[in-house]
Amino acid sequence: MREEGEGPGAVAARLTGRAVVSQRRLTGEVTEVALDGGPVIVKEAGSARAARAEAAGLGWLADARAVRVPVVHGLDQRWLVTGCVPEGPPSAAAAVRFGRELAGLHAAGAPAFGAPPPDGAAEAYIGLAPMRNVPGSDWPRWYAEHRVLPYLRQAVDRGIVLRDETVVVERVCERLADLAGPSEVPARLHGDLWSGNVLWGADGHVWLIDPAAHGGHRETDLAMLQLFGCPHLTEVLDGYQDTTPLAAGWRQRVGLHQLFPLLVHAVLFGRPYAEQALGTARRLLAEAGH
Known part of the structure; x- marks a missing residue:
């Protein structure tokens, strides 16, 4: 369960079982968390329904084996943790x-x-x-x-x-x-x-x-x-x-x-x-x- 006052870093650690190295806020709801082993994205989905819907959508897109989507590392009643995509220039x-x-x-x-x-x-x-x-x-x-x-x-x-x-x-x-x-x-x-x-x-x-x-x-x-x-x-x-x-x-x-x-x-x-x-x-x- 989510602890009272739990932040993105603590969520990432709890849902992945990995130690937090650092974190930086990207938007109001999205935080990049560097974990031991690599970065993840922690999103405050706001509700269990929203988190489940997004996770299910990512899984369905991935199942098509056509487009690239981040892997889902975990979710709960409020949060969604996914893989982090290092960005580069469009080409x-x-x-x-x-x-x-x-x-x-x-x-x-x-x-x-x-x-x-x-x-x-x-x-x-x-x-x-x-x-x-x-x-x-x-x-x-x-x-x-x-x-x-x-x-x-x-x-x-x-x-x-x-x-x-x-x-x-x-x-x-x-x-x-x-x-x-x-x-x-x-x-x-x-x-x-x-x-x-x-x-x-x-x-x-x-x-x-x-x-x-x-x-x-x-x-x-x-x-x-x-x-x-x-x-x-x-x-x-x-x-x-x-x-x-x-x-x-x-x-x-x-x-x-x-x-x-x-x-x-x-x-x-x-x-x-x-x-x-x-x-x-x-x-x-x-x-x-x-």
């Missing part, structure tokens, strides 16, 4: 390799859209926002009901989106079957693939951290990667396309897949992201002639 070669590896991750598949990792629960997280993993077989319906609309409702409840503004997003959801493009089988997604969760390792490889892993549409991971920018993005996409080409029209669908993370960010961080989500929805309808 075009690593980006192409990452694109190919991401295609391999997606191809590993999932039982259904919305399926959680085998050891994960339906009640998970994307960043700091709760996220429910409810399986479905029809991607447009599932994406509307379990990804876009729940966060739109939360944004309205918090006064971030006005009720009369919701119609533009609701219209996109009504037309998702027409906007979604060719049907796809469920892919194994990282689920929160913004550039901050993409680490460029000193070993010349890309490592992925902090997943919100679930079964989904592979274009969603790629759209999030484009939403907040990524070094050598062109090379990442080239590597992906060389391995598993995307369906025709995928560039026009990027905004559709960005609606979900934009609304999550609106709930977490406020009105600017809501305005971006509403603008994206308007653009999607205009391009579709609606």
Whole structure:
């Protein structure tokens, strides 16, 4: 059990059985702890549910044997201890390799859209926002009901989106079957693939951290990667396309897949992201002639 007042170093020692040499805070929740035998990352997940969800996601991604993720050393009711990735500079070669590896991750598949990792629960997280993993077989319906609309409702409840503004997003959801493009089988997604969760390792490889892993549409991971920018993005996409080409029209669908993370960010961080989500929805309808 966690001792009262226990800090990251003590947590790392308890969960790994190794002696602490030093520690340094990276963010408010994340500490790098140097242990006898090598460094680890200690993250204050905040709850047992959050720690279990992240650990299960990392394990599921690792099981695909396609992308690199830190090993999980231990977890408890509040903390998660993982391997530490020494970082290096981004490179075009690593980006192409990452694109190919991401295609391999997606191809590993999932039982259904919305399926959680085998050891994960339906009640998970994307960043700091709760996220429910409810399986479905029809991607447009599932994406509307379990990804876009729940966060739109939360944004309205918090006064971030006005009720009369919701119609533009609701219209996109009504037309998702027409906007979604060719049907796809469920892919194994990282689920929160913004550039901050993409680490460029000193070993010349890309490592992925902090997943919100679930079964989904592979274009969603790629759209999030484009939403907040990524070094050598062109090379990442080239590597992906060389391995598993995307369906025709995928560039026009990027905004559709960005609606979900934009609304999550609106709930977490406020009105600017809501305005971006509403603008994206308007653009999607205009391009579709609606």
